[in-house]
Amino acid sequence: MKTTKPTTEQSSNYDGLEKMGISELLFNINKEDQSVPLAVEKAIPHINNFVTMTVSRMQLGGRLFYIGAGTSGRLGVLDASECPPTFGVSEDWIIGIIAGGDGALRKAVENAEDDMQQAWKDLIKFNICDKDVLLGIAASGTTPYVLGGLLKAKENGVITGSISCNKNSVLSMNVDYPIELIVGPEFITGSTRMKSGTAQKLALNMISTTVMIQLGRVHGNKMVDMQLSNKKLVIRGIKILMEELGIDKESASVLLKKYKNVRKILEIHKRDSGSQTLKKE
Incomplete structure (x- = not known):
């Protein structure tokens, strides 16, 4: 056969x-x-x-x-x-x-x-x-x-x-x-x-x-939970915040240094119904 x-x-x-x-x-x-x-x-x-x-x-x-x-x-x-x-x-x-x-x-x-x-x-x-x-x-x-x-x-x-x-x-x-x-x-x-x-x-x-x-690990089309383990990813995180929150680079950088997580910042923004509270911190 x-x-x-x-x-x-x-x-x-x-x-x-x-x-x-x-x-x-x-x-x-x-x-x-x-x-x-x-x-x-x-x-x-x-x-x-x-x-x-x-x-x-x-x-x-x-x-x-x-x-x-x-x-x-x-x-x-x-x-x-x-x-x-x-x-x-x-x-x-x-x-x-x-x-x-x-x-x-x-x-x-x-x-x-x-x-x-x-x-x-x-x-x-x-x-x-x-x-x-x-x-x-x-x-x-x-x-x-x-x-x-x-x-x-x-x-x-x-x-x-x-x-x-x-x-x-x-x-x-x-x-x-x-x-x-x-x-x-x-x-x-x-x-x-x-x-x-x-x-x-x-x-x-x-x-x-x-x-x-x-499982909710992406927001829109962005990696909001990525680990900020190098300069490239930090820059990417800043850009995401600028686009999502309509803020400038300096403000985004300050937020990222403080909270160290893009998703957390976006959630705070959503909770507070605007970015003004975040900008003033």
Whole structure:
């Protein structure tokens, strides 16, 4: 019986890559990448279902966990780590875990992804419980580390989701909310750090950003809860206050130095029904 290779393992649409010039390589890689957003678009209904459920859980005090190995794990950790400075949330709202631990962020850890038991051991260190949500990320949809964590999580009443880049993967078959991003063969056969990784990054951006907006961490289209951790962000905060309150740069700067949070200033302004009280402080 003939078996079909998973999409992520199918041969590239291009051959003789080493014979191509720089310009041709760049053009062809870019051409392949242009198909990625369309693949993500097709998955929006499934992403919507996962986000809707995640928001409802987090409104009740739950957290969102990401687990993955290799590129997928790194993307999960990256997305989770960007939420506190961007949205001013606690570091335990969205938690990213990679097979092999933090050392695997920079250097591959041999056989880390092959252990079916380790993910759950990593998760229980954070006291994961049935109020939480777990998203497993694996381009192949078969990574043992991710699958083992998802199966154990389901046993313990945790809502589960997955992001994979193959149809009907074993991950998809074993979670509550599967998301499949079918981007086609990679430019370099099997190199899922390319189109698959890009698709996963886009989906994670959509998930965390939409969750944070739904949880009230954005005002209008502005990051009013961002951590003012550098000069660029302080300047951004001043500009937001100038636009929102109709005040000058100096007044905005004084307010930001005093309250150290854009949202807090906007809330005081709303409470006092005008900026005059703030200006006089």
